[in-house]
Amino acid sequence: xxxxxxxxxxxxxxxxxxxxxxxxxxxxxxxxxxxxxxxxxxxxxxxxxxxxxxxxxxxxxxxxxxxxxxxxxxxxxxxxxxxxxxxxxxxxxxxxxxxxxxxxxxxxxxxxxxxxxxxxxxxxxxxxxxxxxxxxxxxxxxxxxxxxxxxxxxxxxxxxxxxxxxxxxxxxxxxxxxxxxxxxxxxxxxxxxxxxxxxxxxxxxxxxxxxxxxxxxxxxxxxxxxxxxxxxxxxxxxxxxxxxxxxxxxxxxxxxxxxxxxxxxxxxxxxxxxxxxxxxxxxxxxxxxxxxxxxxxxxxxxxxxxxxxxxxxxxxxxxxxxxxxxxxxxxxxxxxxxxxxxxxxxxxxxxxxxxxxxxxxxxxxxxxxxxxxxxxxxxxxxxxxxxxxxxxxxxxxxxxxxxxxxxxxxxxxxxxxxxxxxxxxxxxxxxxxxxxxxxxxxxxxxxxxxxxxxxxxxxxxxxxxxxxxxxxxxxxxxxx
Numbered sequence: 001x002x003x004x005x006x007x008x009x010x011x012x013x014x015x016x017x018x019x020x021x022x023x024x025x026x027x028x029x030x031x032x033x034x035x036x037x038x039x040x041x042x043x044x045x046x047x048x049x050x051x052x053x054x055x056x057x058x059x060x061x062x063x064x065x066x067x068x069x070x071x072x073x074x075x076x077x078x079x080x081x082x083x084x085x086x087x088x089x090x091x092x093x094x095x096x097x098x099x100x101x102x103x104x105x106x107x108x109x110x111x112x113x114x115x116x117x118x119x120x121x122x123x124x125x126x127x128x129x130x131x132x133x134x135x136x137x138x139x140x141x142x143x144x145x146x147x148x149x150x151x152x153x154x155x156x157x158x159x160x161x162x163x164x165x166x167x168x169x170x171x172x173x174x175x176x177x178x179x180x181x182x183x184x185x186x187x188x189x190x191x192x193x194x195x196x197x198x199x200x201x202x203x204x205x206x207x208x209x210x211x212x213x214x215x216x217x218x219x220x221x222x223x224x225x226x227x228x229x230x231x232x233x234x235x236x237x238x239x240x241x242x243x244x245x246x247x248x249x250x251x252x253x254x255x256x257x258x259x260x261x262x263x264x265x266x267x268x269x270x271x272x273x274x275x276x277x278x279x280x281x282x283x284x285x286x287x288x289x290x291x292x293x294x295x296x297x298x299x300x301x302x303x304x305x306x307x308x309x310x311x312x313x314x315x316x317x318x319x320x321x322x323x324x325x326x327x328x329x330x331x332x333x334x335x336x337x338x339x340x341x342x343x344x345x346x347x348x349x350x351x352x353x354x355x356x357x358x359x360x361x362x363x364x365x366x367x368x369x370x371x372x373x374x375x376x377x378x379x380x381x382x383x384x385x386x387x388x389x390x391x392x393x394x395x396x397x398x399x400x401x402x403x404x405x406x407x408x409x410x411x412x413x414x415x416x417x418x419x420x421x422x423x424x425x426x427x428x429x430x431x432x433x434x435x436x437x438x439x440x441x442x443x444x445x446x447x448x449x450x451x452x453x454x455x456x457x458x459x460x461x462x463x464x465x466x467x468x469x470x471x472x473x474x475x476x477x478x479x480x
Contacts, residue, residue, distance in 0.1 A: 008238035009098060009269045012088050021265035024086045025364040026050035029057065032079030032371075036071045037064040054360040055465065058299040058352050059338045066301060066341050066348075069443045073378055076371035076444070080275070083368055087272050089240060098276050103248055104241035108225035110250075111232050113212050119194040119219035123161045123168060123428060126420040137162050148309050148459040149389070149415055153450040157432045158425065167435045168428075170195035170220075174253050176281070178236060178274045179260025181207045183393045183419040184293060186257065186427035191220030193431070198223050198250055200243060201260075203233030223250065236260055236273045244280045255384070255434060256281055257291035258369065267365040275372055282381065289382035291430055292369045294448055295362075296387055297355045301341055301445045302458045307349035310336045313413060313461035334466040336458075343449070344442045353457045353464045374444035384433035385447050389455030390414065391422040412467050413460040425453060 011019040026044060034041035040060050047053045065072040088095040124133045125140070132140055138159060145155040161167065171194040180187050180199035190197055191214060199222050201207050208224060208231045215222035224232035225246045234243050247253070258274040261267060278290055314335045339350040354363060373385040392406055406416045429451055441447065457464060 007090050007092075008235070009087055009240065009273045010090055011265065011269070012086055012095075021268065022050050022360055025268070025360045026054070028079060028082040028086060028364060029054075029061065029367075031082035032075045033061055033064050035074050035078060036067065040064060050360055054363065055352075055354050055356050058354050058363075059350050062299045062301060062350050063339060063341060066343060066350075066443070066445065069441075072444050073374060076374040079371045080368060080375065083268070083272060083364070084275075087269060091241075098240075098272055099279070101240050101244070101276055101280075103245035103280070105245045107239070107242035108227060108234065108246040110246070111224045111226045113215040113222045113224070115191060115218040115220045116216050117192075117218045119169070119171070120192045121168070122165045123158075124192075125424045125428075126418065134162070144453075147415070147456065148306075148413075149456050150453045151303075151306065151450060151458075154386070154429065154453050157429055157451060161428050161432060167431050168193045170431070172196075173255075173434075174198065174250070176200070176247060176253055176256040178256070178258050178277060179270075181211055182259040182261060183395075184388060184391050184422050184426065185259035186423055186430055187211065188214050188218070188420070189424045189427035191215055191218035191222070194219045196221045196223065198247060198253070200225070200236065200247075201233050202235060203227070203231045205231045208232040236270050236277075237266070240273055240276060244277055247277065247281055248284060253281065253285050253288045255289045255291050255430070257293075257384075257430070259293060264359070265361045268361050268368070271365040271368050275368065278372070282376070287382070289384060289434055290373065290376045291384040291433070292373055293426055294370065294385055294387045295366045296390055296452075296454050296457050297353050297358060297464065298363070298366060298370075298387075299350065299352050299354060300387070300448060300452070300454075300458065301343050301348045302351055303449065304347040304349065306458050307337055307351075309459040310349075310351070310461055313459065317461050332466050334463040336460050336463050338463070343445060351458050351463075353454075355468060356465050357468075370448070373447060377439070377441065377444060377447060380438070382433075382438055383447065384430050386426060386429045386433070387448055387452035387454050388422050388426050389453050390416040390457070391419055392416055393419050409467075412462065414456040414464075416455060429453070 011021055011024060013019050026047060030041045030044040044057055065075050084099055087098055089098050089101045122133050124131050125137055127140060141155055141158050144150045174196045175190055176198045177185060177187055178200045181201040199211050225234045226232040256278055260270045260274060262270050336351050337349045338352045341348045341350050373383050377383045396406060409416060
């Protein structure tokens with residue numbers, strides 16, 4: 001029987017039956033590092049159970065990329081190419097490379113929703129059930145600095161906006177948000193600051209109605225694609241040509257941000273779909289800034305000053321962690337600093353914050369976003385790529401184990417945040433990036449290093465995945 005190929009952005013069949021997305025993820029990582037570290041690529045390809053072993057390769061891959069700027073860009077370029085080679089776009093049974101998907105006109109009309117609220121002229125951050133601004137907000141931001149929850153450049157950027165909010169006037173600015181309804185996306189704060197948002201999300205009434213309600217309560221303006229007889233919205237996986245056409249007709253775009261998230265292997269596919277949209281629009285609007293929101297549960301090169309805090313905390317760790325580590329045969333309470341390294345000719349360290357339960361497809365999707373930012377910046381494009389903290393989204397809180405783990409992290413030096421806190425803070429950093437001069441970076445990893453709001457993941461004494469079980473236990477006890 002012939003294999004049925006789904007429509008839209010799909011993984012390529014690699015033989016009879018359904019394609020193995022886990023094998024595809026493994027092969028992408030191997031292809032990415034092959035030109036820089038052939039032995040590492042060979043080790044990755046030899047793994048027969050990538051789902052169980054993928055976490056052990058994050059640090060070696062980081063070290064391979066830290067050898068030089070050229071090494072990091074080669075890994076990024078080869079990785080993006082390999083990922084695109086694993087997928088295709090299917091329409092009416094005909095398959096083509098995603099990179100060849102072009103605009104197809106005439107499908108979407110435009111629905112416009114104008115806000116009825118007053119533009120906020122100061123930085124106001126929801127926190128702990130209250131709205132912080134002015135001196136009270138500055139005090140909280142300084143607490144983040146003193147508790148080592150955010151890197152110094154992140155704190156400086158937020159304090160600058162709290163004291164001089166003029167950059168928050170986004171009247172006349174246009175943002176494309178792919179996955180506009182994402183909880184940690186910047187939709188609400190951008191609209192509160194007066195922006196026009198081209199909002200792309202699924203054509204489901206509950207999604208479009210939530211976006212519309214947000215727009216009406218603010219001073220901004222939302223433009224939505226709409227087909228007759230359907231709710232406003234579009235499917236990033238299935239309607240790629242029509243989306244490219246609709247966005248192309250909207251005029252000048254200041255920022256295009258990729259925020260869509262789907263579970264499992266769909267996250268890889270939607271990331272590649274967003275990558276194609278960004279590439280197509282970048283060719284039309286070369287001044288447009290490309291924006292991504294980086295997960296904190298990844299591998300990072302951190303400055304020596306940050307690493308020292310983690311090392312000192314590990315050296316002074318509590319008495320309970322030592323016997324638990326012994327009883328677990330080293331599986332629990334491992335040191336957060338995984339390796340020493342150099343970046344821009346200065347001492348750094350590597351921290352591995354990957355949480356194994358998120359899976360190899362999640363890691364591949366987020367790594368593709370990192371690689372695209374590296375390549376865009378190297379091409380002279382403006383980019384925004386800031387690390388967000390662990391956030392208590394609806395999907396997290398609906399999972400009893402994850403919710404407990406998030407409750408139990410604070411005694412271990414990690415703080416989690418409500419979604420409205422995270423999206424406001426990260427939107428503020430996005431605005432600051434829009435006003436910053438184009439950076440000429442010696443190594444692309446510094447893009448993630450400088451403005452991270454990691455919530456303590458970098459300075460915690462322990463590697464995240466070796467304490468998550470302890471965090472779950474503590475969280476369950478706190479919940480009673």
